[in-house]
Amino acid sequence: MSAPPGSVRLSDVARAAGVSIATASRSLRGLAGVSDTVAERVRDLAQDMGYVTNTYARTLAGGRTTIVGLIVHQIDDPYFAELAAGVVRAAEEQELIVQIGHSGRDPERELKQIRTLVAQRARAVIVAGSGYTDARREAAARELLARYEYVGGRAAVVGRHFLGVDAVLPDNSGAAALTARHLVELGHRDLVVVSGPVDLTTVQDRQREALAVLTAAGARARVVETDFTGHDAGSATVTALRANPEATAVLALSDAMAISVLTCLRRAEIEVPTQVSVAGIDDVEVAEIVSPSLTTAAFPLADLGREAMALTTRPRAHRPRRKMIPAELIVRESTAAPNHRQIRAR
Amino acid sequence: MSAPPGSVRLSDVARAAGVSIATASRSLRGLAGVSDTVAERVRDLAQDMGYVTNTYARTLAGGRTTIVGLIVHQIDDPYFAELAAGVVRAAEEQELIVQIGHSGRDPERELKQIRTLVAQRARAVIVAGSGYTDARREAAARELLARYEYVGGRAAVVGRHFLGVDAVLPDNSGAAALTARHLVELGHRDLVVVSGPVDLTTVQDRQREALAVLTAAGARARVVETDFTGHDAGSATVTALRANPEATAVLALSDAMAISVLTCLRRAEIEVPTQVSVAGIDDVEVAEIVSPSLTTAAFPLADLGREAMALTTRPRAHRPRRKMIPAELIVRESTAAPNHRQIRAR
DNA sequence: TCACACTGCGTAAGCGCTTACGTTAACCGC
DNA sequence: GCGGTTAACGTAAGCGCTTACGCAGTGTGA
DSSP states (O other), X not given: OOOOTTOOOHHHHHHHHTSOHHHHHHHHHTOSSSOHHHHHHHHHXXXXXXXXXXXXXXXXXXXXXXXXXXXESOTTSHHHHHHHHHHHHHHHHTTOEEEEEEOTTOHHHHXXXXXXXXXXXXXXXXXXXXXXSOHHHHHHHHHXXXXXXXXXXXXXXXXXXXXXXXXXXXXXXXXXXXXXXXXXXXXXXXXXEEEOOTTBHHHHHHHHHHHXXXXXXXXXXXXXXXXXXXXXXXXXXXXXXXXXXXXXXXXXXXXXXXXXXXXXXXXXXXXXXXXXXXXXXXXXXXXXXXXXOOEEEEOOHHHHHHHXXXXXXXXXXXXXXXXXXXXEEEOOTTOOOXXXXXXXXX | OOOOTTXXXXXXXXXXXXXXXXXXXXXXXXXXXXXXXXXXXXXXHHHHHTOOOOHHHHHHTTOOOOEEEEEESOTTSHHHHHHHHHHHHXXXXXXXXXXXXXXXXXXXXXXXXXXXXXXXXXXXEEEESOOBSOHHHXXXXXXXXXXXXXXXXXXXEESOSTTSSEEEXXXXXXXXXXXXXXXXXXXXXXXEEEEOOTTBHHHHHHHHHHHHHHHHTTOEEEEEEOOTTOTTHHHHHHHHHHHOTTOOXXXXXXXXXXXXXXXXXXXXXXXXXXXXXXEEEEOOTHHHHBSSOOEEEEOOHHHHHHHHHHHHHSOXXXXXXXXXEOOEEEOOTTOOOOOOOOOOOO
């Protein structure tokens, strides 16, 4: 694709102003070494002529990009959509453009995305979503980001610890503890924990803490492992409940899974919260909308994105900054004290 | 920001392969004029060395971008999130990168976004979301896109007619007719139509058709105008229902608004569908999840995005292509025959 | 056998900017 | 009035790639 016909270049503006392109460049970028009169003339002219900087030339010549890369696991997962919205809004306040890539929870893809962003000279890259428990995989990403920051790039992560860059850290353990404790306090002593793939640190953190709290309270917890997206979390949970009719509560380690559970329970005609209580973690927007509305541990998702963006605009600190974000328990309709009305096995 | 140290350039690969950078370039791009053996050697080497093309250099030198711009009204609106997911997936199949901008339903911002994308030499730009009824505003965008396509860019729109480029057109009128007819057939004759800002063509199309169907059936329809996001659609509707207790159904012109209505009705303890039926349009994913689940006219949202992406990869046709996407009525729990149980005025 | 077409590759001229460095002229204090 | 600054520009060397063009070497038909 060629340049638009009649598209004006810096040299055109310079000629019109009767100066060299160096002076024109300096004028437009507001650098020193140009008299105010000249600078202003150039700027006015550029405006009039409809001059738009060629980003590629500028970047190639050593200028900075205005691109912020955002890598998420899955863009249509509400968790990430809300987080992304936060990033986009914050970026736009600074005239930055967000480029979204999604990894589909595949570490290789994620690496490739980061590599591309770095090659594109993105001004900053934000990696959102759980890390992987496999240390080798994380090491590759870690090195990539380190090299990137070494040459002046800025990186931040949301929700992963081990990448050696500034991090916004939702307190996953705390969130799990909150919901677990809530269920225990309601009186539940036999429950199903709906978990995701354990090679994700988020899942690991939440699961570990949930189980710790539950067992400490003398409760019995069965773990159901499904995919994190919640696609089949619901049906698996219903099966588990049928197999263990004494269970009175379901603790899902993400709202996505919790909502899937709610949907399937409704289909199976198991009443919430009368027969079983259900709780989630995250507080995606739909959590409030579903019915019964979902009790959950809330993270301010858009703020997570906004915070990450904010971190990347500040200069790199000597040691990576870590901004811990606490969860807040939101009790809604989906949880209640157990009344031991038996779930009938099918 | 400088290039990463040890970042490999094309010349490095060329030297390693013992060929000129011209040959290396041709090899990597799969162009003719290179023997298969040499081409393969270069490609293998590039892979091993972790070579990543410098997009800026490539583009500046006349190559094509791999960037597809997507402009949406609001990224965290599920409608656009699902649509965006379709675009992203389709783009990734072709190794293209999606850059998302959001206009917040502001025509000026939208223009600016398009302009930026064009200046960035995006390979394609997709503008999603309703058009504006103000013809002057549309004219500016139209001219911009025309110029862009003239120089080889590809543009497509989703859901707007008048931009002179390929279009994916959800049948808004048809969708409105479907839900309106459904409510009429259930026996409703007095209803509230929840509408958005009428300077959006989508709103206009849906509203016009809905009212046409309703009045043709001899039904009475009151229009409640709110913002399209559904933020205050619910409360406004509850007010309207209280003012008109005879109304037995609510037709919301978007699911976002319908869901807001459901939430507020629940809070107001008005039962759905026993006291009022509620129907929406779009079929966002939550529509199935809310309770009662929402009757709606479904558009395959991800497919809309996918289709738009597909249009931009095909060469420009002599006349703009228009791909009409029909809606499909999905009857769920939120609608039923009216039973005239009175809503108590407060 | 020679002219002619390919094929396979290298050479080099940009693409539109940024910026280090060089140049000129005005200005300073003594 | 002179060396030394400093302000205000211009010159030109890239940034890393694409691609038009040139030039061998090999094959083809008459």
